[in-house]
Amino acid sequence: KKLPSSDCSLLPHNHYWIASKHVVTPNGTISGAVEIKQGRIISIVAEENWHVNSWFTTVVNYGEAVIMPGFIDVHAHLDDPGRTEWEGFPSGTKAAAAGGVTTLIDMPLNSAPSTVSEEALKLKVQAAEGRVYVDVGFWGGLVPENAENVTSLERLLDAGVLGLKSFMVPSGINDFPMTTSAHIKEALPTLARYRRPLLVHAEVLLDHDGKLEPEDGADNARSYSTYLKTRPASMEEAAINQLITLTKETRAGGSAEGAHLHIVHLSDARTSLNLIKEAKQRGDSITVETCPHYLAFAAEDIPDGDTRFKCAPPIRDAANKEKLWDALLEGDIDMLSSDHSPAVPEMKLLDEGDFLKAWGGISSLQFVLPATWTYGRKYGITFEQLASWWSEKPAKLAGLTTKGAIAIGNQADIVVWEPDVEFDLDNGYPVHIKHPSISAYMGSRLAGKVLATFVRGNLVHKEGNHASLACALPILHR
């Protein structure tokens, strides 16, 4: 049965099956088929029990390819409205779709205005409407102004942000000032009442004069090690130490019971990670993410002047990277996110290669699936682990109850990909982010090629092509 509005989907049917030898479900990976009707998953059948008459039924058989829940990226900066020359919803969500990301939650900063008020959220939603190829939810910004004003915070939450995000160091964006742990403490009871999480960029300044510059002016700014010295692990550790004094109150009977704190983009796998582990063991409501770039790259390998690798917190040494993998495999790190944070190429200062002055942010959205797979294979990661880190746990954090798993009743948000297919990210590769030249992954060879991406049952991307209309939706907290 053909649908008239085929522009939303490259497979214009409202009732069909997809099948393969590897369908990743919460109960394990099976050889079987998934039935999709009107955007929902309505049945999942193992091969031996599957008897459909393909004369009357639309079936797409993907053979050996993996059918997994679509990735949910809880941390992306799409910079729309206001800085669409950096990225924007159309290119950002096309890149997401091409990379198997079916939902992303947009960060409240790097757009203009920052999403710190009800009015600003309305502008976000307007900017997303009819312009997104994957579903997009929104974090609101916790800044001193609204932290001190319960009413304005309530209005922002009532307007539908899925939770809040704050910075404990300067964010680099003028209308997104940093919060101290005192601000965070003030906001937690409100978040507890709404049962929505607070995400925190956990680094604090250690010098009393608040300077991030290295002390020795003679250091070579083209060397990554110079930048690394300006953001030592102790900055993460100090921030997390402050935060876990607050998360005590998230336990049963505490003043912030019902609140949840999520540490974004953890880089320090040593003391910072241990502090989080201890807080979890005590029963605090706390989770943590890291990003593929911390799992893929090591500080000592970053070439001089290659500012594509500049981000905050910084990429640390190879031994730290190994510990991050251990923590992920042990379950001490809960999930992954991209922290896709592009800018215009000029701001990366690729010619000067000045790590101290260049924009900090890794551009990666389209490559998170193959990057996680490529660098994770040697640790023996499984499809189930990928689904947990990139779909199930992120859905839980963002409160998306009908996403994050191939399960009956869920929205049909699905990625189909080939683990054994390798490809070179060279100039001939179809890259959909606005500025491919600033991505740290360009020039590398990755494994894990995305074949097809479904959002709410619409085949939004297939082998390099996108559906002609952007029919995915902004997600607001209901």
Ligand SMILES: NC(=O)N[C@H]1NC(=O)NC1=O
């Ligand atoms: N403003 C912004 O996107 N900052 C991000 N970039 C980065 O490398 N770390 C961040 O927090």
Ligand SMILES: [Zn+2]
């Ligand atoms: Zn951050």
Ligand SMILES: [Zn+2]
């Ligand atoms: Zn970020």
